[in-house]
Amino acid sequence: MAGVNVCIKCSMFIFNFVFWLCGAIILSIAISIRAGKIGQEILVPGDANLSPFIAVNMLIFVGAVIMILGFLGCCGAIKENQFMMILFFVGLLMILLLQVAAGILATTSKSKTEQTLNKTLMINARLLSSTNENERVFQKVFSELQGELKCCGLVNGASDWGSNFQHYYKTCECPGESDPSCTKYSGKTIYKQSCFASISHIFSRRFFIVIALAFGLAAIEVLGLIFSIVLYCQMKKK
Secondary structure (H helix, E strand, O other), rough: HHHHHHHHHHHHHHHHHHHHHHHHHHHHHHHHHHHHHHHHHHHOOOOOOOOOHHHHHHHHHHHHHHHHHHHHHHHHHHHOOHHHHHHHHHHHHHHHHOOOOOHHHHHOOHHHHHHHHHHHHHHHHHHHHHOHHHHEEEHHHHHHHHHHOOOOOOOOOOHHHOOOOHHHHHHHHHOOOOOOOEEEEEEEEEEEEOOHHHHHHHHHHHHHHHHHHHHHHHHHHHHHHHHHHHHHHHOOOO
């Protein structure tokens, strides 16, 4: 019987350590979306009411709580603390329900999220042609981003820059005219494609990874509930 208890304790500890790591992964990916250059500088400046980060913010909260629960579960399993195990079970059950609800909501409202993202990008495209000094930071950050993504402009291509094109055309420049992805604009050889598709693809890909992790973690959390009940019953028998 003692061997069984040790096996359950070890299994519970290993599970909670993996659980904690999963929480850390969800948290790090969600924060990278929220605080990265695309999220912090390109999506935010337009209209705060159109921010497509509601689900991402929820996943940041979920990831942080999962890490706390993983720590509680590890301590409860090692010290055989009944209170910690009860706290772990209740917390895990609540986060599981919240996570499933958030995952379903994010999946069913995917088209609405994409529309919000597209609208935000279109609003922010107007900032590129602005001559207001307050928009210079956004323009500089986007100029660096378009160089990394090998594109030009946010929605309509180089024309998004308006009179500012001559200041930021260098990050739009293409290797050669013979390249099918290049075109001529104001005497410069630049990338034909705008950054709209690239930014949307990056955001959608990262968002999909986070949602997939959330649903995958839900299956692990069910195992965690079972393990915690079994270990708690074993503690009660002692």
